[in-house]
Amino acid sequence: MLNKFKGIIPAFYACYDDAGEISQERIIKLSQYLYGKGIKGLYVGGSSGECIYQSLAERKATLKYVAESLQGKLTLIAHVGAPSTKESVELAKYAEELGYDALSAIPPIYFQLPESAIEKYWLEIMNSTELPFIIYNIPQTTGYNLSVSLLKRLLKNDKLIGVKNSSMPVMDIERFKAAAHEEFIVFNGPDEQYVSGRLIGADGGIGGTYGVMPELFLKAEEFIATGNFSNAREIQHDINDIIIALCSLNGSMYSVIKEILKIRGINIGSVRGPLEALHGEDLGKAEGIKRMIDEAIEKYQMA
Numbered sequence: 001m002l003n004k005f006k007g008i009i010p011a012f013y014a015c016y017d018d019a020g021e022i023s024q025e026r027i028i029k030l031s032q033y034l035y036g037k038g039i040k041g042l043y044v045g046g047s048s049g050e051c052i053y054q055s056l057a058e059r060k061a062t063l064k065y066v067a068e069s070l071q072g073k074l075t076l077i078a079h080v081g082a083p084s085t086k087e088s089v090e091l092a093k094y095a096e097e098l099g100y101d102a103l104s105a106i107p108p109i110y111f112q113l114p115e116s117a118i119e120k121y122w123l124e125i126m127n128s129t130e131l132p133f134i135i136y137n138i139p140q141t142t143g144y145n146l147s148v149s150l151l152k153r154l155l156k157n158d159k160l161i162g163v164k165n166s167s168m169p170v171m172d173i174e175r176f177k178a179a180a181h182e183e184f185i186v187f188n189g190p191d192e193q194y195v196s197g198r199l200i201g202a203d204g205g206i207g208g209t210y211g212v213m214p215e216l217f218l219k220a221e222e223f224i225a226t227g228n229f230s231n232a233r234e235i236q237h238d239i240n241d242i243i244i245a246l247c248s249l250n251g252s253m254y255s256v257i258k259e260i261l262k263i264r265g266i267n268i269g270s271v272r273g274p275l276e277a278l279h280g281e282d283l284g285k286a287e288g289i290k291r292m293i294d295e296a297i298e299k300y301q302m303a
């Protein structure tokens with residue numbers, strides 16, 4: 001039953017028109033583009049979806065347009081983490097109405113709340129619908145790192161089916177797997193460690209750079225699945241060179257990714273402030289990173 005969650009799941013990017021408003025047309029275009037690449041599913045409205053910078057209405061619109069475009073074709077996970085429990089529950093109920101396959105949420109943001117408040121927050125989301133739930137652990141942005149003791153308490157609720165783990169130690173993946181039951185899913189979060197994450201026990205991955213180079217992550221997965229570890233290590237090395245390049249320009253990584261997609265004919269606008277758009281002398285440099293991606297795709301085509 002949980003197989004539908006195991007594989008390459010790109011974190012869906014925020015899609016804006018040229019005025020910076022949510023664009024239905026561009027959401028559909030990106031959804032269809034990624035679907036055509038052979039991915040397993042989409043994680044909608046997470047970090048790459050710029051969720052924190054969007055209103056409730058904008059987040060609902062994105063959930064709706066992706067669902068309308070891909071329902072029944074791909075596994076769809078709705079990230080519903082929001083500043084208040086009330087808004088998170090509203091998004092959760094809406095995602096259930098739309099037919100999403102699962103919900104997910106970061107812990108509460110801004111105030112550094114005690115673990116008891118985080119537990120209550122996740123439980124209230126879980127209890128608000130019939131959908132399965134996936135914890136989003138991303139301590140480098142939220143300031144809270146999921147503890148094994150909280151995971152064990154939350155596991156008493158059958159709706160909890162997994163953790164999307166974006167913390168950097170791959171050992172966390174192994175600890176979360178060991179603390180849970182056999183069916184429990186752990187998603188690798190740091191794209192720079194996809195191969196290591198899978199080898200230590202992750203069942204698949206949800207990542208912010210998959211959308212700009214899905215071919216490479218699908219290939220890495222193929223190498224792992226067929227036991228070709230030397231190629232898996234090599235493709236991870238090439239992926240990491242690309243990620244370092246994506247993060248090296250003036251402007252947020254997402255603005256560089258969006259520029260590359262634009263060159264490919266998938267225009268989803270730029271990023272929303274306070275994220276910085278690509279600017280200054282780096283404006284023309286996305287083309288070079290696109291070339292790196294194309295060369296890597298070509299290199300592994302026959303492997």
Ligand SMILES: CC(=O)N[C@@H]([C@@H](O)[C@H](O)[C@H](O)CO)[C@@H](O)CC(=O)C(=O)O
Pocket residue numbers: 011012043046047048049138140141166189190191192206207208209243
């Ligand atoms: C800290 C962070 O942003 N982590 C990313 C990674 O995919 C990250 O972009 C990648 O590893 C490059 O550093 C994801 O875990 C985020 C993600 O999946 C999402 O957009 O929800």
